[in-house]
Amino acid sequence: MEKYLIKTFTGLEQVLANELTALGAENVKAVSRGVLCEGSDRLMYRANLELRTGLRVYKHLADFDASSPDALYYGIGDFDWESILPRNGTFWVTSTANRTEWVLNTMIVTLKTKDAIVDKLRVGETRPNIERDRPDLRVHTYVHDGQGSVWLDSTGDPLFKRGYRLRTLEAPINEVLAAGILSIAEYSAATPLVDPMCGSGTFLIEAARMAMNIPSQNERQFFAFMNWPDFDAKRWQVVRQQALSRVHRGQIAPIIGSDLERRAIRYADRNIHQSGLSKRIELHEADFFKVSAPFEKGKLIMNPPYDERLSIERGAAWYGDIGHALKHYWSGWEANVVSGFMDGLYSLKLTPKRKIPLDNGGIPVELWRIPLYAGSKFDTLQSEPDSDVVTEDNTFHSEED
Ligand SMILES: C[S@@+](CC[C@H](N)C(=O)[O-])C[C@H]1O[C@@H](n2cnc3c(N)ncnc32)[C@H](O)[C@@H]1O
Structure with a gap:
């Protein structure tokens, strides 16, 4: 041993x-x-x-x-x-x-x-x-x-280099961290998953791979142990074949991503295609503030941007709008929000059932797991949503669908 x-x-x-x-x-x-x-x-x-x-x-x-x-x-x-x-x-x-x-x-x-x-x-x-x-x-x-x-x-190139991410926008989340967050959020193949600020699609791809039990290093050809004198190529082939035989090719619950930026959707689409998951993940160009939950229940996962050029007040107010939208358009869901902007997380004005401190490439972040109960006692926001937050032209499920 x-x-x-x-x-x-x-x-x-x-x-x-x-x-x-x-x-x-x-x-x-x-x-x-x-x-x-x-x-x-x-x-x-x-x-x-x-x-x-x-x-x-x-x-x-x-x-x-x-x-x-x-x-x-x-x-x-x-x-x-x-x-x-x-x-x-x-x-x-x-x-x-x-x-x-x-x-x-x-x-x-x-x-x-x-x-x-x-x-x-x-x-x-x-x-x-x-x-x-x-x-x-x-x-x-x-x-x-x-x-x-x-x-x-025994590894060589670190294991977050999965090989599927060809293009990224600013601040993509590390693949290993994304997979860890999905596990902590208790994501499973039976739960619909939405990332409404999906950027280059990391959460979506990691989720689909988890749901289908696709080995995390499916695309990788070389590991450092392959250069060792005791490398057992036959045993390695058996391990690989057995892992591939455990891939689940049946139905999984919907995995849906959207982003405001067309470029993000284009990159996410390319990365999803590269990982062979185009049939498993749905993508839309959409503003988070104009969409609502597509099903009664599910997991929402999001890593909102925090632009350091914004003042703390403006950033916090924007996070306040996110909290407002979550409360009004995603009740029945569990929101999992990851951010390094603590004032922003508090400005959501929603009560998490757990706050988990994590590390995003040296930046301390927190994952807040927030159950969004309908008519929750945790609701602390007073105002109603503006009447124009739901528009007819949204490409994703709006309240009017
Ligand atoms: C930090 S990045 C997410 C990175 C992503 N997790 C990844 O791995 O690439 C935040 C994303 O939120 C998107 N975004 C900002 N405001 C938005 C809005 N109102 N609606 C939808 N997406 C928005 C940005 O375009 C950006 O892609």
């Missing part, structure tokens, strides 16, 4: 732990921005192919004392590198470190790791070389409280 560390974004640790448990991982333990677990090579193949909320899968090699640069050098050098890297092979080193006095910056950890590996394998003129793109091995050294550990990155 091998030990693995799978990295994710802050706030998605438990979702990732659940995914790993479902894949058969053992001793699953959520840690900060990651999950530790145990399993076989097969688990590692499945994790890379199927995880929706994982960023990278590291395989554990060794633990050692790292209380000084020399201790780290000898600790790395103790590992049997001959068994996994040819003397003239290529490798790349990354590192993270914290709470260790001698590590003023991670460069020293990276350099010491590189020297230890090269010195261990060097014979005369022959030595392994550094290569950034597609090396034989990607080594990651981690130093914490003077303790070191060394890992192999």
